[in-house]
Amino acid sequence: MIYAMVLAGYVLVPVAGVALAGWAHLKPDSLTGLAKLLGRVLAGRAARITLLLFVWWLGWHVLVG
Structure with missing residues (x-):
């Protein structure tokens, strides 16, 4: 499954x-273009912190694991 x-x-x-x-x-x-889309999505602080933590988590699992 x-x-x-x-x-x-x-x-x-x-x-x-x-x-x-x-x-x-x-x-x-x-x-809409990618720059406009990312500008609207990343306008809030919570979205930027979430993206930072996701990239950090992904890098940790790819590079260390």
Whole structure:
């Protein structure tokens, strides 16, 4: 069961990325740019701290583990 869920995730994420890229190519005004998106998301202090802790946790598990 877990194997099927992981496999579905590995298949669906790239498919969603290709679909999003296609949508952005067809209707560029309907999606915002990455700089604007990150500017709005990281406007709050809590979001910046959460991102910092996530990158720290990920780096610890990748580099040390």
